[in-house]
Structures are given as C-alpha cells and as structure tokens.
Amino acid sequence: MPNNLNLFAVFCMLLVFISNAHKAANATDLILNKKDHLPLTSFLFANRDQMRVGWYNNEKHAADINSKTTKDKPVGSLFVQLKPRKNEGEYQLALRVLRDGSHQFLRIREFTGGKPLYHKRYLTIPFALLVGVIQGEALRSLFPNDRVELGGWQHQFTYIWETPELLIKTFSNSGTLIFNQAVFKQGEKFTIPWRSIRADLELKPLAVKEPLFIRKDDFGQRFAFYRIQAGDTLYSSVVIRFIGKTKHYARSQNANDLLILNGLKDAHQLAPGQLIKIPLKWIRAEFLHQVPSIYRISDDSISIEKENSSTYLPATGNELQQNNSLLQKNFISLR
Numbered sequence: 001m002p003n004n005l006n007l008f009a010v011f012c013m014l015l016v017f018i019s020n021a022h023k024a025a026n027a028t029d030l031i032l033n034k035k036d037h038l039p040l041t042s043f044l045f046a047n048r049d050q051m052r053v054g055w056y057n058n059e060k061h062a063a064d065i066n067s068k069t070t071k072d073k074p075v076g077s078l079f080v081q082l083k084p085r086k087n088e089g090e091y092q093l094a095l096r097v098l099r100d101g102s103h104q105f106l107r108i109r110e111f112t113g114g115k116p117l118y119h120k121r122y123l124t125i126p127f128a129l130l131v132g133v134i135q136g137e138a139l140r141s142l143f144p145n146d147r148v149e150l151g152g153w154q155h156q157f158t159y160i161w162e163t164p165e166l167l168i169k170t171f172s173n174s175g176t177l178i179f180n181q182a183v184f185k186q187g188e189k190f191t192i193p194w195r196s197i198r199a200d201l202e203l204k205p206l207a208v209k210e211p212l213f214i215r216k217d218d219f220g221q222r223f224a225f226y227r228i229q230a231g232d233t234l235y236s237s238v239v240i241r242f243i244g245k246t247k248h249y250a251r252s253q254n255a256n257d258l259l260i261l262n263g264l265k266d267a268h269q270l271a272p273g274q275l276i277k278i279p280l281k282w283i284r285a286e287f288l289h290q291v292p293s294i295y296r297i298s299d300d301s302i303s304i305e306k307e308n309s310s311t312y313l314p315a316t317g318n319e320l321q322q323n324n325s326l327l328q329k330n331f332i333s334l335r
Contacts, residue, residue, distance in 0.1 A: 040052075040053060040054045040055065040142060041053060041054075041141045041142055041144075042141070043137055043138065043140070043141035045082075045134060045137050045220050046216060046217075046218060046219065046220035047216075048085075048218075049082060049083070049085070049220075050082075050083065051080055051081060051082045051134070051137075051138070052080065052081040052082075052122070053078060053079070053080050053081075053127075053138040053141055053142050054078070054079055054081070055077065055078050055079070055159075055161055056077055056078075056079060077126065077127065077128070077166065078126075078127035078138070078142070078166075078170070079124050079125060079126050079127055080124075080125055080127060080130055080134060080135075080138050081122040081123065081124050081125075082097060082122065082123060082125065082134075083119055083120065083121065083122055083123070084117045084118070084119050084123070085119060086119040087119075088117065088119070089117065090105050090106075090108040090109065090117065091105045093105075093108055093117065094107070094108055096131075096219055097125070097130055097131060097134060098125075098129055098130065098131065099129060099130065099131055099132075101131075104129070107129070108123075111123040111124060111125055127170070128169075131200070131219075131221075132198060132199075132200025132201050132202065133200070133201075133202055133219070133220045133221050133222075134220065135170075135200075135201055136200075136201035136202045136203055137220065139170065139171075139201065139203070140203075142158075143155060143156065143158055145158065148203075148204075148205055149191050151191055151193055151194070152191045152192045152193040152194045152196070152197065153171070153191065153192045153194070153197055153203050153204075154189055154190070154191045154192075155167070155171070155189065155190060155191075155192060156187065156188070156189045157185060157186050157187060157188050157189075158186065159186070160186065171192055171196075171197060171198060171201070172192065172196045172197060172198060173198050199281075202221070202222055206222070206280060206288065206289075207288075207289045208224050208280075208283065208287055208288055208289065209286070209287050209289070211226060211227065212224045212225065212226055212242065212278075212283070212287055213225055214280070215277075217277060222280060223277040223278060223279060223280060224242070224277070224278045224279075224280050224283050224287075224288070225275050225276065225277050225278070226238055226242065226275070226276045226278065227273060227274070227275055227276075228270045228271065228272055228273065228274040228275075228276060229272060230272045232270060232272075233267070233268070233270070234255055234258060234259070234264075234267040234270060234276070235251065235255050235267065238255075238258065238276055238278070239251050239254045239255050239258070242278060242282075242283055242284060242287055243278070243282045243283070243284060244284045254282065255267060258276065258278065261277060261279075262276055262277060
C-alpha cells in the first residue's frame with residue numbers, strides 16, 4: 001500500500017511538472033508571436049465573423065521556411081486573422097474569404113499548417129490574398145481616424161511602419177498616386193480621390209433611388225435589392241427596369257445570372273415580397289448615385305493624385321455634386 005501511495009505521488013508531481021513546462025512553452029510562443037506579428041485591432045465582419053488585423057514586423061516570421069506564402073509576408077505588410085464558420089470546409093472558406101477562391105482553396109492548408117479546420121481556431125492570412133470587402137473592413141478598423149470626405153477617402157498616417165509603397169498597394173490599383181515626403185509622418189492627413197480608390201474595398205458611400213435599397217449579403221458584400229411586387233417578372237420588372245441592357249441576348253444573360261445569384265430555379269415563380277439582389281455595378285445610371293456632398297472638406301487634407309504633373313493640389317470635390325433630393329434615396333455610409 002505505501003508503495004502505491006509513493007507511485008501515485010510521483011505520478012502527480014510528474015503531471016505538475018509537465019503542465020508547468022507546457023504553460024511556459026505557450027507563454028514563450030506568445031511572446032515570440034507578439035514580436036513576430038502584431039494583431040492591432042479586431043472587427044466584426046458581416047455582423048457575424050470576428051476578425052483581427054495586424055502587421056508583420058519580423059523577418060524570421062515573414063520568411064517562414066515551412067510556408068509557400070513567403071512572398072506574401074514581407075515585413076511591414078498586413079495580415080488578417082479569422083476563423084472558419086462552423087462546419088465550413090476548405091473550399092467554402094476559400095470562396096468566402098480569398099480572391100479567386102475557387103482556384104485558391106488549397107492554400108487554406110498552408111494557413112492551417114495541415115491541421116483540420118476548426119471554427120474556434122484563428123487562421124492568419126496575408127492581407128493581399130483576401131477579398132476586397134474584408135480588406136476594406138480591416139482598413140476601417142486599423143485606421144480609426146480615416147473617414148469619408150467630399151473628394152475621396154481621407155487617410156491619416158497612424159503607424160511608424162506605414163510606407164508610400166504599402167499604402168499605394170493597399171488603397172489603389174492605379175499608378176497615379178504620389179507622396180510628398182515632407183508630409184509623410186505620423187498625424188499627417190491626405191485625401192485619396194475616389195477615382196483612385198479600389199472599388200472592391202467598398203469604402204465609397206453609395207446611394208440608390210427607391211424602390212431599390214442597399215444591403216450587405218452574408219459574405220459582407222454590398223448589393224442593390226429590389227422587393228418583388230404583385231405582377232412583377234424578373235425580365236421586365238428587374239432586368240429591363242434597373243439594368244437596361246439594349247440587346248436581347250444581354251438581357252437574357254442578366255436574367256440567368258440573377259437566377260443563379262439569388263438561388264432561384266424559375267424566373268416565372270416569384271412571390272410578392274421576395275427580395276432580389278443585383279450587383280451594384282449592373283445598375284443603370286439613373287438608379288445609382290454617388291452620395292452627395294454631405295461631408296466637409298478638411299482644411300488639413302492633402303490630395304495625393306498625380307494629374308500629369310508633380311503638383312500637389314487640394315481636393316476640390318468636383319467629382320460629387322450637391323443634391324438636395326437625398327431624402328428620397330436610400331444610402332449606405334460606411335464611416
């Protein structure tokens with residue numbers, strides 16, 4: 001009996017030692033991770049997915065030899081941490097969060113380290129690989145002092161790791177942005193004109209005339225929505241009225257695409273009250289408007305768009321016209 005007690009005591013001491021060693025290792029990993037990549041802030045995407053955004057600041061972490069995504073992780077570049085939804089597979093996750101997800105789903109295994117997806121475990125994904133709507137929400141969270149201005153998106157330099165190259169790559173696909181190095185310091189503000197902002201970031205507020213309205217779908221992307229009325233048909237009441245393609249084959253293609261987009265099997269079986277979502281880029285000009293000049297132009301804003309010269313001009317706001325009929329429109333303002 002005493003021998004059994006001694007063995008039990010030794011076994012308990014061994015368990016305590018292993019537990020303490022495991023905690024110490026976890027603490028060390030946490031410290032290293034904080035040095036290697038810094039989650040700076042969190043945000044709720046599509047009203048359901050908790051995500052975090054941060055930046056790589058360590059060469060060793062950025063150049064992980066076990067990862068094929070080394071080129072996606074240069075020091076100073078951004079990443080987003082997110083969790084799969086419950087019962088979501090690699091393909092479904094890739095379609096939801098990755099650009100060209102149907103062809104990129106195998107990369108999910110790189111982010112899991114070969115482990116099975118688990119809805120309570122964060123995955124760290126390079127910013128550049130994500131769809132624009134997630135990038136846009138991450139940028140709003142990462143730069144809380146940024147906001148909509150009359151002529152564009154006003155950005156404030158916030159972190160010491162910001163560089164002109166990073167900001168151009170993040171906010172714009174055009175090669176027309178330049179920076180005055182004299183103002184490139186923390187606290188300075190400048191306005192990026194709307195025509196230079198990437199549309200897929202969905203930073204630009206939009207407005208649509210009634211009976212359309214704007215809403216985000218389950219993937220966080222903005223769409224125009226129309227509520228079917230009695231006697232409406234998909235072809236005449238939606239496609240011709242709101243999209244308005246002149247050629248019959250184009251209208252037929254739009255109708256077929258809307259059926260797929262809305263998960264409908266028969267265009268002739270639409271119920272009153274049913275919602276039809278329409279890509280905003282399809283909407284006819286007379287139903288889609290830029291939000292009028294309800295935002296002031298800051299005196300301390302600096303435009304950084306190059307207009308065939310190296311002159312730095314203040315944002316003029318000519319792109320947006322005063323419109324007092326906004327009360328008859330539904331609009332989304334994302335800041």
